[in-house]
Amino acid sequence: MGRNRWDLPDLGFGIGLRTVHYSYILANHPPIDWFEILSENYMDTGGRPLYVLDQVAERYPVVLHGVSMSVGSTDPLNLGYLKKLKALADRTRAHWVSDHLCWTGVSGINVHDLLPMPYTDESLRYTIERVKAVSEILERPLVLENPSTYLEFGTSTWSEVEFLSTLAQEADCGILLDVNNVYVSCFNHGLDPEAFIDRVPADRVVQYHLAGHTHKGTHILDTHSDHVIDEVWSLYRRSCQRTGGVATLLEWDENIPSFEVVHAEALKARRHRGLPEPDHQRAYGT
Amino acid sequence: MAPDLGNTQKWMQAVILHPGSDRQAVASAEARKIVPPSRFPGLIRPSRTLDSFDRIGIYRGMYLARLQEALEADFPGLAHFLGPKRFSDLVRGYVDRYPSGSYTLNRLGDRLPEFIRSSPGMVRKDFLYELARFELLMSRLFDAEESPVLTPEAIAEVPPECWETARLKPVAALSVQELRYPVGAYLEAVRQGKPRPATRRKNHWAVVYRSQYALRWLDLSRPAYRLLKALVNGVPLGEALSGVLRRGGQPVGEVQLFSWFRGWVTEGLFQAVELEDTA
Known part of the structure; x- marks a missing residue:
């Protein structure tokens, strides 16, 4: 049983559902705990993606994860988008729906990026109301992820973690704690990632994200293109000591290796949580 | 402040x-x-x-x-033909004119064919316009609603006297196309890593469709195109056949007609036979 505010379950150790793995998953039904679905990839299609999603949702627990809610944008909420999102959540019996603490565009334009918020009182008040409105439309609590950021606004009067924590409390939303993003943003802004982790309200964390990144020397890009580094595993262990068992998801979006490799990376999280490692060879017959 | x-x-x-x-x-x-x-x-x-x-x-x-990555995924033929520099320039010009207004990148390329057609000074503009239009069509058919497929059993249930006025309902993921350039062959060569085929103007006809969740196309003769186009537009079977038989050019025999229908039904182009009183 989960220890978060809503008793949302610890789904175990999952990976993101990606097109390159469709055939493998349908043919082999691999022994994975759960899948995270990129919402926008399935909202407007009646083709193979939806067919695969239905097959996956029939067999595995799923969670929806979006990139276009733009909850921090000063544009009006896209009600058509939210209606489709709710329908998809209902169709897949998703355990929860998540997106990012960010904005993706204004004036009717979508930049298709997770753009950073200025952490001000005005932003906080505004975002609290938006999150409440979205939760009401979706008829379930919204879960928000801390994005990787590459700049800081001089107008910010809150730290990111304080802003996120207060938002979660005031708007009654969950937190998808992306441990890699904590590492990336703290490196880019010269902050202490352990202090960030220690200040996240543990009872709000309903999911973890783990991923690899690309170190450019002067900054780090959140590319989801590699194995998780030791420093991120260390932060994950530190956070798990505070939150207990929380659903954990491994993201891999560039140079995606085979399903077995991605799943094996996700299963490393078991060891870092102090759980016995599964018999991977037996699971995959290798 | x-x-x-x-x-x-x-x-x-x-x-x-x-x-x-x-x-x-x-x-x-x-x-x-x-x-x-x-x-x-x-x-x-x-x-x-x-x-x-x-x-x-x-x-x-x-x-x-x-x-650029999103458009390259949806327009691989266009990206291949133009090469990295020209494709990048095209994307820059396009997104400057038409920034995304959708929550999904799947709709980003909706106006790319029109942008190409209206761009002054573009070399091979007619070919590129048709290639982009064809690739956009493929994207739309990829995401179209899944339809049931007409079965031999359903065909057998149609009383013979009803065929004259029956309408054949196409699956949702289907489009009949009249093309001026061999864009399908070009796209196929790109996908298979084969040498670039000739891209000279050549009028031809095709049906593009999705079958078992895979996109395919069939080249059609001109009479077959006319017949299929009429059926897809909801013209009753008897009238559609008369239209083809009335036209000039090479006569279409009964054997040929049966061969077309058998092929189209086998490929799953239709989802139902609608009889006059139920249509």
């Missing part, structure tokens, strides 16, 4: 979308009316390793790269 949330977002978006350099973007008319360039370093804090321009530049670079 510091910009509020709305103006901060308008400013940042204006800077990200500007096609010039980072400095030109910050100094652009749209950006400077919200944040004067002199106040830019105060709005975007420098880090230990990057100045304010570098930091906003990360978002600017990722914007174009992300949109």
Whole structure:
């Protein structure tokens, strides 16, 4: 049983559902705990993606994860988008729906990026109301992820973690704690990632994200293109000591290796949580 | 005075979308009316390793790269024909004119064929327009609703006297096309890594469709195109056949007609036979 505010379950150790793995998953039904679905990839299609999603949702627990809610944008909420999102959540019996603490565009334009918020009182008040409105439309609590950021606004009067924590409390939303993003943003802004982790309200964390990144020397890009580094595993262990068992998801979006490799990376999280490692060879017959 | 949330977002978006350099973007008319360039370093804090321009530049670079990647995925033939430099230039011009207004990148290329057609001075414009239109069609059919497929059992249930006025309902993921260039062959060569085929003008006809969740196309003769087009448009079978038989050119025999129908039904192009009283 989960220890978060809503008793949302610890789904175990999952990976993101990606097109390159469709055939493998349908043919082999691999022994994975759960899948995270990129919402926008399935909202407007009646083709193979939806067919695969239905097959996956029939067999595995799923969670929806979006990139276009733009909850921090000063544009009006896209009600058509939210209606489709709710329908998809209902169709897949998703355990929860998540997106990012960010904005993706204004004036009717979508930049298709997770753009950073200025952490001000005005932003906080505004975002609290938006999150409440979205939760009401979706008829379930919204879960928000801390994005990787590459700049800081001089107008910010809150730290990111304080802003996120207060938002979660005031708007009654969950937190998808992306441990890699904590590492990336703290490196880019010269902050202490352990202090960030220690200040996240543990009872709000309903999911973890783990991923690899690309170190450019002067900054780090959140590319989801590699194995998780030791420093991120260390932060994950530190956070798990505070939150207990929380659903954990491994993201891999560039140079995606085979399903077995991605799943094996996700299963490393078991060891870092102090759980016995599964018999991977037996699971995959290798 | 510091910009509020709305103006901060308008400013940042204006800077990200500007096609010039980072400095030109910050100094652009749209950006400077919200944040004067002199106040830019105060709005975007420098880090230990990057100045304010570098930091906003990360978002600017990722914007174009992300949109280009999305369009390349939807228009692989176009990207192949143009090569990296010309394709990148095309994307830059296109997203400057038509920035994304959708929550999904799947709709980003909706106006790309029209953009190509209206671009002055583009070499091989007619071919590129048709290639882009064909690739956009493929994307739409990929996402179209799944339909049931007409079965031999359903065909057998149709009383013989009803065929004359029956209508054949096509599956949703289907389009009958009259083409001026061999864009299908070009796309197939790109997919299979084969040498680039000739792209000279050559009128031909095809049906593009999705079967068992895979996109396919069949080349059609001109009479077959006319017949299939009429059926897809809801013309009753008898009338559609008469239309083909009335036309000039090579006569179409009964054997040929049966062969077409058998092929089309086998390929799953139709979902139902609608009889006159139920249509």
